[in-house]
Amino acid sequence: MKRCFLALCVVLVAAGVSFGADTIKIGVVATVTGQNAFGGQLELEGMQLANKLYPEALGKKIELVPVDNKSDKVESATAATRLIESDKVSALIGPYASGPTMAAGEVAEKAGVPMMATAATNPLVTEGKKYVYRACFIDPFQGEAAANYVFNVLGYKKAAVLTDVASDYGVGLANFFKANFTKLGGEIVSDMKYQSGDTDFMAQLTEIINQGPDVLFIPAYFAEGAVILKQGSELGAKFRFMGGDAMDNPDIVTLGGEAVEGFLHSAFAYDPSMPEMNAEAKAFTEAWNKEYPGKAPNANAAMGYDAYILIYQAILRAGKSDPQSIRDELEKSTNVPTVTGLTSFSAQSHDPVKDLGIVEIRNGKKSYIYTIKP
Amino acid sequence: MFVQHFINALGLGALYGLIAIGYTMVYGILRLINFAHGDIFMLGAYFVFFATIQYKLPWGLGVAIAIVGATACGLLVDRIAYRPLRGAPRISALISAIGVSFFLENLAVVIFTGMPRAVVQPPWLMKPVILGEVRLIPLGLMVPVIAFVLVSGLLWVVYKTKPGLAMRSISHDIETTRLLGVSVDKIIALTFALGSALAALAGIMWALRYPRVEPFMGVFPGFKAFIAAVFGGIGSIPGAMVGGVILGFVEIMSVAFFPKLSGYKDAFAFVLLIVILLIKPTGLMGERMEEKI
Numbered sequence: 001m002k003r004c005f006l007a008l009c010v011v012l013v014a015a016g017v018s019f020g021a022d023t024i025k026i027g028v029v030a031t032v033t034g035q036n037a038f039g040g041q042l043e044l045e046g047m048q049l050a051n052k053l054y055p056e057a058l059g060k061k062i063e064l065v066p067v068d069n070k071s072d073k074v075e076s077a078t079a080a081t082r083l084i085e086s087d088k089v090s091a092l093i094g095p096y097a098s099g100p101t102m103a104a105g106e107v108a109e110k111a112g113v114p115m116m117a118t119a120a121t122n123p124l125v126t127e128g129k130k131y132v133y134r135a136c137f138i139d140p141f142q143g144e145a146a147a148n149y150v151f152n153v154l155g156y157k158k159a160a161v162l163t164d165v166a167s168d169y170g171v172g173l174a175n176f177f178k179a180n181f182t183k184l185g186g187e188i189v190s191d192m193k194y195q196s197g198d199t200d201f202m203a204q205l206t207e208i209i210n211q212g213p214d215v216l217f218i219p220a221y222f223a224e225g226a227v228i229l230k231q232g233s234e235l236g237a238k239f240r241f242m243g244g245d246a247m248d249n250p251d252i253v254t255l256g257g258e259a260v261e262g263f264l265h266s267a268f269a270y271d272p273s274m275p276e277m278n279a280e281a282k283a284f285t286e287a288w289n290k291e292y293p294g295k296a297p298n299a300n301a302a303m304g305y306d307a308y309i310l311i312y313q314a315i316l317r318a319g320k321s322d323p324q325s326i327r328d329e330l331e332k333s334t335n336v337p338t339v340t341g342l343t344s345f346s347a348q349s350h351d352p353v354k355d356l357g358i359v360e361i362r363n364g365k366k367s368y369i370y371t372i373k374p
Numbered sequence: 375m376f377v378q379h380f381i382n383a384l385g386l387g388a389l390y391g392l393i394a395i396g397y398t399m400v401y402g403i404l405r406l407i408n409f410a411h412g413d414i415f416m417l418g419a420y421f422v423f424f425a426t427i428q429y430k431l432p433w434g435l436g437v438a439i440a441i442v443g444a445t446a447c448g449l450l451v452d453r454i455a456y457r458p459l460r461g462a463p464r465i466s467a468l469i470s471a472i473g474v475s476f477f478l479e480n481l482a483v484v485i486f487t488g489m490p491r492a493v494v495q496p497p498w499l500m501k502p503v504i505l506g507e508v509r510l511i512p513l514g515l516m517v518p519v520i521a522f523v524l525v526s527g528l529l530w531v532v533y534k535t536k537p538g539l540a541m542r543s544i545s546h547d548i549e550t551t552r553l554l555g556v557s558v559d560k561i562i563a564l565t566f567a568l569g570s571a572l573a574a575l576a577g578i579m580w581a582l583r584y585p586r587v588e589p590f591m592g593v594f595p596g597f598k599a600f601i602a603a604v605f606g607g608i609g610s611i612p613g614a615m616v617g618g619v620i621l622g623f624v625e626i627m628s629v630a631f632f633p634k635l636s637g638y639k640d641a642f643a644f645v646l647l648i649v650i651l652l653i654k655p656t657g658l659m660g661e662r663m664e665e666k667i
Binding site (some may be wrong): 202204 | 386494502509580
């Protein structure tokens, strides 16, 4: 009996090994706990949906291997190391947020494993990197587009900024917004700061209200941004609030209630409320609604989905699934259709050029109201 | 404008103070820094979240459930992780406390998932009252008032009741108190129960004030409150409250007076802490040094 059991074990182990050779592993430095879990969870669900729709390449099964980074930079590097060294993944999909992505990207670069960042918009993420790509636009464009929209379309001349000084994303985007807004002729009347993890923004908001801006730009992550909106409305702020891509969340109205009415944010060019969708976006929305009924998708889910598609397409084109071949093919991506538009990379730039959307909370609903072309 | 800042600071400081009391009580009696205190605070917030938002119970009942639940957790932590180590060197209990803290945080991640959840505040708590330039929300007023009432109640327990007498006696000499026929373990359990109940209340008010709950929500407030407790003189209950309020004021007022340096408000708070401790090493209202060691 015992021998029988042992034999069974040997067979199972052998089967496991041979099974391993027939799969292509894509590691995910996922963000499902901590302050960025709001966006990270949606990204992961987007990737899992893409994996379900496109489960095989080159006759092998594609397996997603997610490891949580707890919204932390150090944990991101650890997760990337583990995925590369012990899971032997062929490619990585990066975490949510710029700071953690830079930490994981450093590891991927050294190991020579390609990494596709999802929503990391800080320009430094791909700078000087051979193996790091991203599926989204970058902050110099986002900051410029936001400043343009606020100044030219809405006609606001006085802006205030409230920045998270501990986030690479927040600091970068705030600087691009301020530079462009003043270049257009606008005035920054108040420039306040806070740190990730803070929960009390009353002092900063009271000061900003005192300066009387037309609009407050908050390049915040959703966890803090939602609280800023709440406390702003508690203090009776009369100005408009505008956020960046990180403020995109399907539950914003449930969480914010009346406090978020009229809130604006820039977004990767996808939202279920957008009037005109490309074919990929339509297919994604339909598949999402079937997979997660009763739960709305958003741009983060779309970015997770797109990141998977870009790697998947590169594997198909390469005809091989080793990290180097995938990297080389990724660099040749030209007009790959993705949910958020056509994606191209080149040896000079690993940052795609993409449209930016403006989303407003109108009558208690997220509405995609405007598209800005680069 | 100043009045608005003043009210904001009082609300924040009172919350720090409430959490700080839990640290100070346990330290005063056992000379143990109960690192799990911030996590009991987190559990209190989660209990009220589940009772009122998931299961739609009335707020009063939700608060009661949270207090009972958090108190039970506090007692359990004492029984399992601290009581067996009572005769051991102090450092062992300290490490045990850090272990409990990590355990509770990760247990919360497993049970509640790591996703932050939003707390829906009852609308009557948030309806602003406008007095000239100042906007008050009922919640903002309630926090300092409740904190004051709770601290008064606690002082009464500690200084006017028999268990309170036993607590103070234990804090001076645990062995002699035991020889005098006091059930030391029961009194220590009572201390943990009171501290945990206060942490739960602070957790509830925190979750209402900054409307979200997540497994690591206790880490930062716990850290700040511990500093407030040291600052006020660890072991002293009024000291913890005063320390908390001062910390709240420094954080808010540094932003109010130096808006350009608003990213450094924690640095301001800690510099002040260092200066006070250099001048008065036992904290603002701390007892004499001999009793500390």
